[in-house]
Amino acid sequence: MTKAVRERPRGAALARRVAGHVVRGLVMIWVVATISFVIIREIPGDPVQGMYESLLQKGMSPDQAERATAVLYGFLPTGSLWDQYVGYMGSLLHLDLGRSLSTPGVKVTSLIGSAAQWTVLPVLAGTLLSFLLGVTMGVYAAIKRSGKLGDLLALSGSLLHGIPVYVIGLLLVAIFTTLWPILPSGGPVDVAFVPGFNPGYIGSLIHHAVLPVVTYTLASYGGWILAMKSNVVAVLGDDFILAAELRGLKRGIVFRYLARNAILPLFTILALSIGMLFGGSIFIEEIFNYPGLGLLLVNSISTRDYALMGGTFLVITVGIVVANIVADLLYTAIDPRVRSGEAS
Template sequence: MTLIARRLAGHLARGVVMILVVATITFFIVNNIPGDPMAARYEKLIEGGMAPQAASQAVKVLYGFQPDGTLWQQYTEYLGGLFRLDLGVSVSRPGTPVLDVLTEAAKWTVLPVLLGTLLSFLVGIILGVFAAIKRTGKLGDALAISGSLLHGIPQYVLAMLLVVIFATLIPILPAEGTVDILYEPGFNAGYIGSMAEHAVLPVVTYALSAYGGWILAMKSSVVTVLGDDFILASELRGMKRSIVFRYITRNAILPLFTLLALSLGLLLGGAVFIEKIFNYPGLGWLLIGSVQDRDYALMSGAFLLITVATILANIVADLFYTVIDPRVRSGEEAS
C-alpha cells in the first residue's frame, strides 16, 4: 500500500469515528434542549383543524422516529438513519427531507465561501511576500497595518459597512437575497448576471475578513524562511534574485495550504452572521432558522454537515501537504 493510500485509510477511519461521536453528542444535546418541538407542531396541526389522532401520527412521521420510545431506541433509530443517509424530515418544512434542505442551502454557501477564501488567499500570500521582503520600508509597514486592521474587524461589522457604502450611500449593489425575482431561473444571462451581482457583497466580505490573516501568516512564514541556511547559501553563490524569490515563496507557502483547506471547512459554519445580514439562504441562515423554529432534525443535520465538511477539509489538507512537500514523504518512508 502506498503512503498516500495508508494515510487516506487512517484518516477515513478516524473521520468516521469523529462523525459518530459528534452525531451522538448532538443527538443528546438537542434532545435535552428545553421545549418540545413535537408538542408545538402537534398544537399547530390541531389549531389548523386536524384530528388529534391524525395530528399525532403526522408528527411522528415528521420527526423521523418514534418519540414515545425510550431515548436509547430513538438513538439507535437515529444512527440507523445516518447510515442510510436519512436525516429525518424537517419540521419547519413539512414533508421535505432534511438532506434535501441542506443540499439546497449548501449551494448558496459553498460558492461565496470558496470564491472569497481563494481570492483572499491569493492576494494575501502575494502581498504577504512583499510585506516580509519590504518589512523595513513604508510598503511593508502599510501592508502589515492593512492586514492587522482587517484581521481585527469582525465579519458582521465588515458586512454592515459594505451594505452601508455600496447599497445605501452608493447604491450600486443589492443588499440582500440571491437573485432578482424578475428573472426566470435557468441557464440564461439575466438570471446568472443577477445571481453574480447579489453574490458580490458576500464574496467581498469573506475575502476582506480572511485577507488579514493570510497576509500576516505569509509574512511570518517568509521571514522565517529568509533565515534558513539554504537562502543564505543561495545568495552567497550569486544565484539570481528571481530564483531565490521562487524558493522563498515555495517553502513559505507550504504551511498555509493546510490552513486554506481547514478554513474552507470551518467557514461553512462561520457564515451565520454574513448570511443573516445579506439574507442569503445558505447553511448559516438555515441554522439560525432551525433554532428559531425548533426544527431539531434540521439543526442536527446542519451541525453534522459542518462537522463532515471540517473533517474532509482536514483530510484533504493532510494529503495535499504530503503530495506537495517531499520532506513529509521521505520522512515517513524512512520510518
C-alpha cells in the same frame, strides 16, 4: 550518524493514510451525530415529546402522532432512548435526516442541498481570493518590511484581521447599497430573471454575490497577509536562502525557494478555513440575506426546527472533517518531509 537513505513509501502508505483519515473522520461524524441527538432529546422542554404531545392534543391517535413525529425527526418519540438512538442512526445511514418542521413535509436533506450551493461557491471564491491576495501582499510586506509600503500592508492586515466579520459586512452594505447604491443589498438573485443558463440570470447572480464574496475575502485577508509575512520573514532568515544566493542561483529560483517554503504551512490552514467557513458563514448570510447553510441554521434555531438544526450541524461537521482530510493529504503531497513520515 550515517544513516542510509530512506526508501520513500509509495502508494500503499498513501492508501493507509487516507484510510486512517476516513475512519477517524467517520468516528468524528458519529460523535457529533450522537451529541446532537442527545442534545435535541435532552433539551429542556423536549421538542420531540412536545411535538408528540401537541399532535395528541390535536386529536391524533397515539399511533398516528408517533408516526408523524418519527417522520419529522427521524426517530421515535416513544420507547427507550437507546431504541430511538438506534432508529436515528439507522435513518442516518440511509442519509435520511428527517423532515423539516418550519417548511412542513420537506426533507431536511433537500433543504440542505439547495442551501449548500449558496454557501459553497461564495465561500470557495472568497477564501481563494483572500488567500491569493493575502499571500501575494504578505510576500511584499515581508520584502518591503523596513519601508513604508510594508508597514502599510501589515497595518491593513492587522486592521482587517481585528474587525469582526459582521462589522465588515455591515460597513459594506452601508457603503455600497446606501451611500453609493451600486450593488443589491440582499438575496441571492433578482427574482425578475428566469432561472437558468441565460446572461440576465447569471449576471444577476454574480451581481448579488459580489458583496458576500468581498466580505469573505476581506474577513480572512488579514489573517493571510500576517501569516504569510511572518513566514516569509522566517524563511528569509533560514540558512538555505543565503546559501542559495551564495551559490549564485538566479533571483527567480531563490524567490521560488522562498515562496514555496513560506506558503507551505498556509495550505493546511487554507483547507481548514474553507471547512470552518461553512459554519462561519452564518453572519455573512444573515447580513446579505443569502440563503446558504448559515442562514438555514439560524432560521432552524429561531423556528425551533430541530430536525433541520441537527441536520445542518451534521453537514457543517462533515464539511470540516472533509476539509481536515484534504488539508492533510495536501500537505502530504507538497511536503516531502511529511511524505516520508519523518518530522524533522
